[in-house]
Amino acid sequence: MTDFEKIKNYLLKWVGYCEKDRLADLESSMENPEDFTKNQGSKNYTIFAKDLYKAINEDYQAQPWCDTFIDISFIKVFGIEQAKKYLGGFSSYTPYSADFFKRSGRYSKNPTLGAIVFFKNTKRIHHTGFVYTIDNVNKEFLTIEGNTNKNDGVVANGGMVCIKRYSFNNKNIDGFGNIEYNTLKNGWAEINGKWFYYENGQLLKNCYFSN
Numbered sequence: 001m002t003d004f005e006k007i008k009n010y011l012l013k014w015v016g017y018c019e020k021d022r023l024a025d026l027e028s029s030m031e032n033p034e035d036f037t038k039n040q041g042s043k044n045y046t047i048f049a050k051d052l053y054k055a056i057n058e059d060y061q062a063q064p065w066c067d068t069f070i071d072i073s074f075i076k077v078f079g080i081e082q083a084k085k086y087l088g089g090f091s092s093y094t095p096y097s098a099d100f101f102k103r104s105g106r107y108s109k110n111p112t113l114g115a116i117v118f119f120k121n122t123k124r125i126h127h128t129g130f131v132y133t134i135d136n137v138n139k140e141f142l143t144i145e146g147n148t149n150k151n152d153g154v155v156a157n158g159g160m161v162c163i164k165r166y167s168f169n170n171k172n173i174d175g176f177g178n179i180e181y182n183t184l185k186n187g188w189a190e191i192n193g194k195w196f197y198y199e200n201g202q203l204l205k206n207c208y209f210s211n
Contacts, residue, residue, distance in 0.1 A: 003078065003086075003181040004114040008132045010077050011144040017161040019065070019147070020045045042159060048072045048146065052090075055080060060092040064157050066128050067092050069146025070116060086179050087116070094118060095125045101177030108176050111141045111168060116177040119154045125174050127156040129164065139168040 014036075020026055021041030049061040052072040060068045071090045074083035084090065088100025098118045101107040111117065111131055119127040129145035142165050149158030154172045166173070 007074060007077050007130070007181075008114070008144075011073055011130055011132070011161075014069070014073070014146075014161045015144065015163055017047075017146075019043070019159045023061070026050050040159070044147070044157075046146075051076070056090055058090065058092075063092050064147055065092070066145060066147040066156065067094050067097050069161065070097075070128060070130060086181070088177070094128050097128060098125050098174065098177065101175075106178045108178055109173075111176055112178050114179050114181055116179070117141075117143060117166075118174045118177065119156070119172045120174040121156075121172070127154055131176065140165055141168070142166075 017036040018040040019042070021039045021043070023045055025039040025041070026045060026047045027035075044062050044065055046061075046065050046068070048065055048069045049059070049063070049072075052068055052075070053059050053061065055072065055075050071083070071087065071092075074087055075090075077083075078086065087097070088104055088106070089097070091097050091100075097116070098107065101116070108115075111134055113131060113134055115131045117129050117131050118125045119129075127145070127148070129143035129148070131141050132144055133142040135141065142163055144161070145164055146161050147157055147159060148155045148162050148164060149160050150162050151158070154166075154170075
């Protein structure tokens with residue numbers, strides 16, 4: 001399994017999670033997804049901020065958490081050092097997170113699979129998500145986002161983890177933070193429904209099949 005698949009699968013497991021009404025309600029986990037919607041609140045209390053504090057000693061509880069959701073998920077899957085390499089750094093402030101990618105020359109106007117998308121309002125970058133599927137035919141992509149809701153369009157501070165759909169030319173897209181994920185050295189990997197073979201870390205382009 002590639003690193004892209006690992007983080008994609010982890011993020012997908014949190015779809016439906018809602019922020020909580022009280023700090024005492026933060027024990028929901030992937031093992032008990034029925035708890036995702038219990039004691040829903042509007043104060044930005046989440047298990048993600050709680051776990052991020054344990055990981056890096058930064059307290060982002062009760063703050064908008066779309067970025068915190070991304071950061072702690074990468075840390076959980078890859079560990080702190082590798083997560084930092086992929087993301088460039090950790091911050092709950094989305095303009096700073098975008099700057100991590102810009103400073104390393106990994107910021108683009110084009111969607112890439114596994115990228116971190118950054119959305120803007122009339123003032124600044126204010127929301128983020130993970131690009132997990134790209135539809136080049138219809139010029140659309142799907143995201144997994146924290147602190148949004150199921151309504152169409154960019155919704156910041158919406159209180160849930162949701163899957164969203166956007167057009168490539170959505171006016172609220174500021175850019176994409178590109179990530180070059182580690183791949184298998186040797187073996188098969190499933191990517192977007194197709195199986196590809198890697199040899200010495202290199203994708204053999206003529207060696208794949210569809211389910």
